[in-house]
């Protein structure tokens with residue numbers, strides 16, 4: 001099997017080896033060391049400030065999205081949410097559940113956020129801004145520099161879901177003035193799903209400290225408190241945290257976050273060049289390095305996904321809802337090589353020869 005989805009993705013041999021080991025007991029100084037190292041490397045790779053903190057939540061990315069909305073926002077906020085697909089919609093629903101006042105910037109499927117659209121909301125009484133910097137469902141990567149400038153100008157608390165973009169695209173919290181960055185273990189971190197990660201700026205920590213969230217499991221104040229001693233309030237996914245540790249150190253040894261972004265960018269460029277003369281249209285206006293969304297000109301996207309899986313042992317990412325037959329996505333994150341790209345291209349060419357695409 002070759003996995004070109006956007007998560008879970010393929011893990012390195014070192015990460016997989018840890019998955020086969022016994023899970024150690026975790027209320028120990030040794031495990032605290034692992035967690036301190038995880039926090040240090042996450043802060044470094046996110047370009048977070050000295051006084052920022054990182055918490056590790058056992059739960060998929062959505063658990064951290066929920067924790068951030070419920071612990072950093074209140075009914076006194078007025079939030080602007082970029083809603084360009086199913087992940088933007090998720091933040092809209094979270095604000096509804098937690099009764100946080102909001103407005104959405106609703107975008108058409110596959111469309112990026114323009115300056116014109118954004119500045120319609122300039123100089124209003126908003127207090128916070130939420131964006132999925134890479135709206136993975138459509139493959140649109142928003143202009144984060146433009147968003148950052150807008151938020152600085154309007155003094156907005158900036159929450160960024162970088163779950164599928166972290167390690168794939170440039171992102172520096174301090175430079176952007178981002179207050180929260182969220183990511184997950186199963187995207188470019190290339191570990192099994194089960195851990196999501198929240199990096200909080202000093203400003204975000206202040207909001208958490210003041211929060212009166214009514215939730216035991218996703219209480220970030222207690223996560224921060226326990227983190228001071230390298231621990232979590234409850235039993236975490238110990239094995240995955242050890243895999244995250246190995247992977248973060250692997251990235252550090254290979255030259256850090258810029259080398260990782262370069263590698264993923266290279267894989268994406270290689271694939272996009274190789275697909276050029278084939279009957280597909282690249283559908284996104286502004287792409288992340290993490291994924292290429294493709295619209296097949298002569299076939300159903302879902303049929304291609306099924307055939308690649310069942311007849312060629314290759315997984316690409318199907319789309320749901322109204323895009324089911326129109327778009328599938330090819331991921332470039334995880335342990336992949338240009339030779340893997342060649343195998344996918346060869347399979348697509350074979351399908352073309354068979355008259356299937």
Ligand SMILES: *Cc1c(COP(=O)(O)O)cnc(C)c1O
Pocket residue numbers: 007060061062063087132134135136137161162163164184187
């Ligand atoms: C994958 C992803 C998530 C999290 O989804 P989970 O299934 O909860 O891990 C959130 N936002 C974006 C942009 C994603 O790509």
